[in-house]
Amino acid sequence: MLSKRHADILDILEAEGSATISALAGRLGVSLETVRRDVKPLTEAGRVLRIHGAVGLAGRIGEAPFEKRMRENAGPKRTIARAVAATIRDGESVMLDTGTTTSFVARELMNHRRLTVVTNSSDIARTLATVNGNRVYMAGGELRSDSGAAFGKSALDFIAQFAVHHAIISAGAVDEGGVMDYALEEAEFARLVLSRGERRVVVTDHTKFGRRGLISVAGWDEVGEIVTDRPPDAAISRSLSAAGARLTLAP
Structure with a gap:
């Protein structure tokens, strides 16, 4: 079951492709630890990928600039x-x-x-x-x-x-x-x-x-x-x- 914050994270990644944990925390008005906790089930489900202090929407990582x-x-x-x-x-x-x-x-x-x-x-x-x-x-x-x-x-x-x-x-x-x-x-x-x-x-x-x-x-x-x-x-x-x-x- 996705919470509203999970949905908000996915919406941000859908628009931007990837975002740092700190940027997500700022956008959502929560702590870094809260974002990390929210991201964990999304990564386990294969919806997002963790990359060097950031997360990216699966399928968007490595896409071309165009x-x-x-x-x-x-x-x-x-x-x-x-x-x-x-x-x-x-x-x-x-x-x-x-x-x-x-x-x-x-x-x-x-x-x-x-x-x-x-x-x-x-x-x-x-x-x-x-x-x-x-x-x-x-x-x-x-x-x-x-x-x-x-x-x-x-x-x-x-x-x-x-x-x-x-x-x-x-x-x-x-x-x-x-x-x-x-x-x-x-x-x-x-x-x-x-x-x-x-x-x-x-x-x-x-x-x-x-x-x-x-x-x-x-x-x-x-x-x-x-x-x-x-x-x-x-x-x-x-x-x-x-x-x-x-x-x-x-x-």
């Missing part, structure tokens, strides 16, 4: 993805860069038919390949261990061959100047993706607003539309309007 990021703000990302997928018709072509929000877009496209998909993400390729008559083209090159995505010259040369209906990128940071990222190769790839689409879309949740990345991906005059879950601040909104970029809030 999988952890997929759980962050999953609700808003799924809402954004659903709104974008609703604007894409069967038989159209879509280019997607690697990112958690674009991976959610791929999942929302699973009921579409006869799509042509171009991506550098192995997650997106696996999601949409071999179903509903889709054709999936994946950029080649060495796959990153953290995201399972391909970058570099071979990936850029590959996607430069395509012209698609919808070019969709995720964002590492968004400010009044446009979209930014923290890694040069990812910024270069996203920039080229945007240039290959009749429709150029940035998908991002509100947590990226006001951040400033290291490398510019695109100014707002190079973006046709941004789809997000909450309105950005006034400075970003003014920049969007001045550049003629459309702001779409996912319902």
